[in-house]
Amino acid sequence: MDFATAPSPNPSSLASADRPYHTTTNPYPHDFNPNAGIMSLLPNLIKSDNRFDDEAASWDLNPFVRKSSQQALATILSHYPQLQRYRDGQADSSEGLDLLEIGCGTGLLSFLIAPYAKHLTAVDTSHGMITTLKQKLASASHTGTTNIFPVCVDLKDPDDPALRQNPQDIVPKFDLVVSHLVLHHVPDLVGMLSTMHGCLKEGGSVCLTDYEDFGPEARKFHPESKMQGVERHGIKRTWMEEQMRGAGFEGVMVEVGWVMEKDIEGGEVGRFPFLVCQGRRGSGS
Numbered sequence: 001m002d003f004a005t006a007p008s009p010n011p012s013s014l015a016s017a018d019r020p021y022h023t024t025t026n027p028y029p030h031d032f033n034p035n036a037g038i039m040s041l042l043p044n045l046i047k048s049d050n051r052f053d054d055e056a057a058s059w060d061l062n063p064f065v066r067k068s069s070q071q072a073l074a075t076i077l078s079h080y081p082q083l084q085r086y087r088d089g090q091a092d093s094s095e096g097l098d099l100l101e102i103g104c105g106t107g108l109l110s111f112l113i114a115p116y117a118k119h120l121t122a123v124d125t126s127h128g129m130i131t132t133l134k135q136k137l138a139s140a141s142h143t144g145t146t147n148i149f150p151v152c153v154d155l156k157d158p159d160d161p162a163l164r165q166n167p168q169d170i171v172p173k174f175d176l177v178v179s180h181l182v183l184h185h186v187p188d189l190v191g192m193l194s195t196m197h198g199c200l201k202e203g204g205s206v207c208l209t210d211y212e213d214f215g216p217e218a219r220k221f222h223p224e225s226k227m228q229g230v231e232r233h234g235i236k237r238t239w240m241e242e243q244m245r246g247a248g249f250e251g252v253m254v255e256v257g258w259v260m261e262k263d264i265e266g267g268e269v270g271r272f273p274f275l276v277c278q279g280r281r282g283s284g285s
């Protein structure tokens, strides 16, 4: 289901009898509103429990996430030279790769990598993030970008029909699955790896980037106020290799791709290694 296009529960659009916090005839004196207390709470009642919905509008203002997306792009390009060949016009369109990005957010990496891909399906569980991505795609500054397909879905099934751009299409399989700064937010990461494996064409690959759990200091990556939705403080290298092999990936390689400095609480600067997690779906797996 594409939550971004699902009807939103807007109380003012409901028939009056269905409106939960509104009385059509006020039996009280005109200056007394019995619902005033509840009405004042409404913004909080409809506030999302997904912190990324609330952060979507200002997400792109964060220089750290913008810079880390550029690092992720450079790393992906260095591992998959066919992306560069396609971008440079040295490959015909049949050699272009179909990409799936998990946890695309507002599309920081999506817009960077789209010129190197034939097509990019960009999924995220946050309605707010996908709405912002759709707004960016519709804006004048991005009219040239026609190969990104944004989907709001919690992808648990590689054959989820939400991945189809048109109802008559078969559910696509992908040459490359990417994801940046997402793995530490996924509750069932083992299940997610298995879903990613199932989304790949035979011979297709994953290239996943996220910060490393290098010890207790990794916790400082997030300020205490932003711990909602943080399932783990980074990714443990050997654990990740084991889980990727367990999910069926071949040629698994998990290594540090780059290191970034980040302002952390207490006015200090932390150094955070980023892992690049690669694996391939073998033929017949």
Ligand SMILES: C[S@@+](CC[C@H](N)C(=O)[O-])C[C@H]1O[C@@H](n2cnc3c(N)ncnc32)[C@H](O)[C@@H]1O
Residues within 6 Å of the ligand: 052, 065, 069, 102, 103, 104, 105, 106, 107, 108, 109, 123, 124, 125, 126, 129, 153, 154, 155, 179, 180, 181, 182, 185, 186, 187
């Ligand atoms: C730290 S943000 C990174 C966003 C984007 N990749 C970037 O670098 O700007 C994490 C994103 O992952 C999304 N997310 C969390 N769990 C997810 C899941 N299970 N499937 C897809 N997206 C998920 C969040 O909604 C959020 O947009």
